[in-house]
Amino acid sequence: MRRAILALSSTIAGLVLLLSFKTHIPGSTDTGTTAASGSGGAGAGSADMAGAGHAARAGHAGRPGNAAHKARRPPGAATRTVTGTVADTTYGPMQVQVTLAGQSITSVKVLQRTDTGAESDQIDASAIPRLVNETLAVQSAHINAVSGASYTSAGYQRSLQSALDKASA
Amino acid sequence: MIAQPIAVADRLRHAEPVMGTVVSVDIPAAAASALPGVLRWLHWVDATFSPYRADSDVSRFGRGELPLAECAPELAEVLGECAVIRDITGGYFTTTPGGVFDPSGLVKGWSIERACRLLAAAGVTSYCVNGGGDLQCAGEPAPGQPWRIGIASPLQPGRVATVVTGRDFAVATSGNAERGAHIMNPHTGQLAADLASITITGPRLTTADAYATAAFAMGDVAMGWAERVPGYEAFAVRPDGRTWRTSGFPGDSR
Numbered sequence: 001m002r003r004a005i006l007a008l009s010s011t012i013a014g015l016v017l018l019l020s021f022k023t024h025i026p027g028s029t030d031t032g033t034t035a036a037s038g039s040g041g042a043g044a045g046s047a048d049m050a051g052a053g054h055a056a057r058a059g060h061a062g063r064p065g066n067a068a069h070k071a072r073r074p075p076g077a078a079t080r081t082v083t084g085t086v087a088d089t090t091y092g093p094m095q096v097q098v099t100l101a102g103q104s105i106t107s108v109k110v111l112q113r114t115d116t117g118a119e120s121d122q123i124d125a126s127a128i129p130r131l132v133n134e135t136l137a138v139q140s141a142h143i144n145a146v147s148g149a150s151y152t153s154a155g156y157q158r159s160l161q162s163a164l165d166k167a168s169a
Numbered sequence: 170m171i172a173q174p175i176a177v178a179d180r181l182r183h184a185e186p187v188m189g190t191v192v193s194v195d196i197p198a199a200a201a202s203a204l205p206g207v208l209r210w211l212h213w214v215d216a217t218f219s220p221y222r223a224d225s226d227v228s229r230f231g232r233g234e235l236p237l238a239e240c241a242p243e244l245a246e247v248l249g250e251c252a253v254i255r256d257i258t259g260g261y262f263t264t265t266p267g268g269v270f271d272p273s274g275l276v277k278g279w280s281i282e283r284a285c286r287l288l289a290a291a292g293v294t295s296y297c298v299n300g301g302g303d304l305q306c307a308g309e310p311a312p313g314q315p316w317r318i319g320i321a322s323p324l325q326p327g328r329v330a331t332v333v334t335g336r337d338f339a340v341a342t343s344g345n346a347e348r349g350a351h352i353m354n355p356h357t358g359q360l361a362a363d364l365a366s367i368t369i370t371g372p373r374l375t376t377a378d379a380y381a382t383a384a385f386a387m388g389d390v391a392m393g394w395a396e397r398v399p400g401y402e403a404f405a406v407r408p409d410g411r412t413w414r415t416s417g418f419p420g421d422s423r
Contacts, residue, residue: 144297144316145297145304145318146329147302148344149302150190150303150343151190153191155190156186156190166184
């Protein structure tokens with residue numbers, strides 16, 4: 001049971017990593033913010049019709065979508081990497097990098113796991129592959145957009161509609 | 170490195186924080202000139218219809234300070250839509266969910282639908298506008314391909330419960346996954362808990378969004394109700410993971 005709880009917690013933490021994807025141009029170490037004005041804004045100065053007053057839940061995150069013609073990559077489609085910002089989780093800073101060929105996610109890599117405590121390692125081992133699998137599972141659905149329970153500005157940062165938007169950069 | 174514009178092949182994607190959420194607009198890159206008008210519209214709706222802004226028309230109307238005739242004419246339009254949907258849903262949709270005037274349950278879907286109309290009026294024939302998980306789309310994202318919309322699983326973050334495909338349709342989902350229990354059954358005063366989420370598809374997002382809110386409050390009985398409502402279909406995920414759908418729902422299980 002404890003293992004299950006840990007796995008759940010870490011999955012949540014892992015999914016939080018998907019927030020705030022930024023464009024990473026191969027060959028550059030800088031991560032310029034994409035034109036997705038959604039990142040960072042988090043509803044500042046915005047009215048709260050979606051109910052940002054409610055605590056958004058970290059547990060409901062990743063929902064990637066993808067362009068429909070994923071399987072048929074245009075010849076010479078650029079391979080790009082999209083690097084998430086470093087997220088401070090309960091288990092220490094974590095960061096993921098998604099590689100795309102054209103519009104298709106081809107891999108999800110963990111860049112940073114600086115907390116090397118035993119518990120963190122245990123969590124990472126179980127949770128991170130799961131995060132990758134989930135991401136790819138949705139990727140395989142070849143979706144253009146995601147419908148789900150209304151998210152707030154903050155919730156958007158964790159949604160895979162957000163990752164989808166930013167992966168388009 | 171300078172930020173790159175959001176464009177995939179010939180598509181432009183823009184994410185705009187507004188109305189307490191983020192609206193994602195997916196249009197052909199060649200239609201970029203239609204984007205500013207859409208964004209202006211969404212921010213105008215925010216300023217006019219937000220119940221969280223004391224000076225919005227909705228707030229002033231709700232407090233009885235501003236007669237309807239002096240409000241933005243769009244408020245009367247919204248109230249008309251609300252009245253129709255209240256009747257069709259047997260009162261499960263209400264503009265006074267907490268006893269205070271708040272038409273937000275309809276405004277978001279309506280504003281996205283109107284944003285789509287702006288795009289259509291500008292000659293854009295392929296678009297998807299997603300307002301915090303409720304979306305309307307038209308045309309095709311690529312020649313010969315329908316839009317494929319994932320319905321987020323409310324129980325398994327990161328997974329889709331089903332995929333809806335089509336060319337001109339709206340998809341709205343209501344549930345507790347993002348914001349916790351917050352939809353009340355107006356007939357009982359209890360928080361709705363039968364379902365983990367319910368998705369409504371149909372031609373218009375104004376209607377689909379309000380139906381989704383009402384159907385979530387109805388719970389499982391929404392299946393029979395949705396079967397009888399022409400033009401709209403429903404797909405629900407129950408808290409135990411089981412799902413149900415109306416006979417015409419345009420999706421596949423997975």
